[in-house]
Amino acid sequence: MTARTRNVSAPVLGVVLGIALSACSQPIDLDLRGKIGGSVDTSAAALKATENRPKPDNRGIISYPNYQVALAKRGDTLASLAERIGLPADELAKYNGMKINDPLRKGELVALPRRVTEPSAATGADIAGPIKPAATVDVATLAGSAIERAASTTPVVKDGISGVEPVRHQVARGETAFTIARLYDVSPRSLAEWNGLDKSFAVREGQFLLIPVVQKAPEAAPRTREIPEPGTGTPTPTPPSASKPLPDVTPPPATAAAGAATAVTKPDPKPAKPVADVGEAKPSGSDMVMPVQGSIIRDYAKGRNEGIDISASAGSPVKAAASGKVASISTTAEGVKFLLVRHPGDLITVYTHLDNITVKKGDAVSRGQSIGKVRSGDPSFLHFEVRKGFESTDPMAYLP
Incomplete structure (x- = not known):
């Protein structure tokens, strides 16, 4: 049960991020139209900034907890890629909607129908095993292991690396790279770079695409309240009369004011009932x-x-x-x-x-x-x- 729930958390989070970002009311001016002669506003671009795609091992394998992908090398065909990663070429071709002898571009992404050997030192990887979610990485353990290994001269592979598992989107009929990028609120260029698309950003029906991971905006530093030095006293607020002019009303004569002061007001026969304290309001x-x-x-x-x-x-x-x-x-x-x-x-x-x-x-x-x-x-x-x-x-x- 736990594994099933975790399997859907990354795709759901990716879609939620896309929906939340699309709800922003600020217009996005990617070509800076209307900005000539004025200051350049890069806030919209910053909202769409994405992480770099993780580095694959020597086979081209990038391994996530729930799936693996392979990146093609220059001159690869689907058959040569299948041979290098140890999968049957026909199985790989059927899963990706391709033919065995289809040529591949350098960096083109191919989804794997099942897991192959995890990256390790033997495959030329910087990490051992799949990329782990940041929440599961024990920083203290990794730091302690690094100190213990410092005296050794033999290269040792790191225990793991943290990262966000991207949403894996399968292209449906009629979809384009631009409509998919708009769906997840990422730029078409970053989508092309992550998946090794050609200059025309062409995609095919049934193709698997990784949605680039959006960078998290840095949290703003908390505002600190200035505290006066001991002995200096608390700053006196500006009186209202200094910021607002007095009303243009002539005060009544002193005799009239005195008469009004001596008048006895009749008490309210029905005093208002006290309002009960109902506590804090519930969430919206x-x-x-x-x-x-x-x-x-x-x-x-x-x-x-x-x-x-x-x-x-x-x-x-x-x-x-x-x-x-x-x-x-x-x-x-x-x-x-x-x-x-x-x-x-x-x-x-x-x-x-x-x-x-x-x-x-x-x-x-x-x-x-x-x-x-x-x-x-x-x-x-x-x-x-x-x-x-x-x-x-x-x-x-x-x-x-």
């Missing part, structure tokens, strides 16, 4: 409903489980937790279907391990509306997430 999405009836078999744990797993029998109806619009419906390479619904307030709900989905992308859904059924499994369950922009949050804060 607290009117969500449980997407499926069942017990929670795995709690939210940021970095390990980005949502909750709800036990339910196969075929149980899955409901939209709140009203919104279907933002994406997709399937991972392992065949796990997931659905995303966008809600007001920059909220996105995620539903995975679905079957018989009854809505389509762009549909408006209402709170409690059936959107599909629970997929069969051992055990069968629904994985449910609530994301605020890029970050996952505990769904229980939004559920009754």
